[in-house]
Amino acid sequence: MKKLLIVLVVLLGGIISAFALSANSHEDNSVAGPFEDVVGAIKQGDVSGLSRYLDNNVEINIGGKANSYSKAQAEIILKDFFSKNQVKSFELVHQGGETSRFGIGNLATSGGNYRLSFFLQKKGGSMVLNELRFESK
Known part of the structure; x- marks a missing residue:
């Protein structure tokens, strides 16, 4: 027993x-979720990782030149940017939001340093990336 x-x-x-x-x-x-995935993709300069979350229309501002692009155009713009600016590091310095999320960080690349802001918005049942801003430092 x-x-x-x-x-x-x-x-x-x-x-x-x-x-x-x-x-x-x-x-x-x-x-891990969309926000963390986007941060990881930025750190790697991974356009495929970013494109998973791109909205149908995305506002991209690079060095003061802003425009709204279709998802396909946005992928081309981002591929061009990251091919000319290989990522050295990305440090997220501020984030916020709940249903919509934003991140602001310092992006160091081979082509210069940028203050990068991105915005994710809830659309339907998922989060979509609808704005990216690369401001030269």
Whole structure:
């Protein structure tokens, strides 16, 4: 009887531990979202990562030249920018919002330093990137 009780306690402890580990790993996976994905894509100069979130129309301002572009045009503009300006680092210095999110950071590239602002807006059931501003420092 004593052996059976010990076996049950060990099995129950193992099940509880496995459940706790599973719950913790699930929480870690749910931390990343569109905002974090966009920050990661900026840090890598990854236009494909950014394009996943581009709205159908995106306002892009590079060095004071602003225009509204279709998603396809925005991808071309961003590919051109990041091909001429390889990312060295991106430091997010300010962020905010809940249903709409924004981030402001310092982008260091091979072609110069920029203050980068981006805006994500809830549209339907997802977040879309609808504005990017690259201001020369």
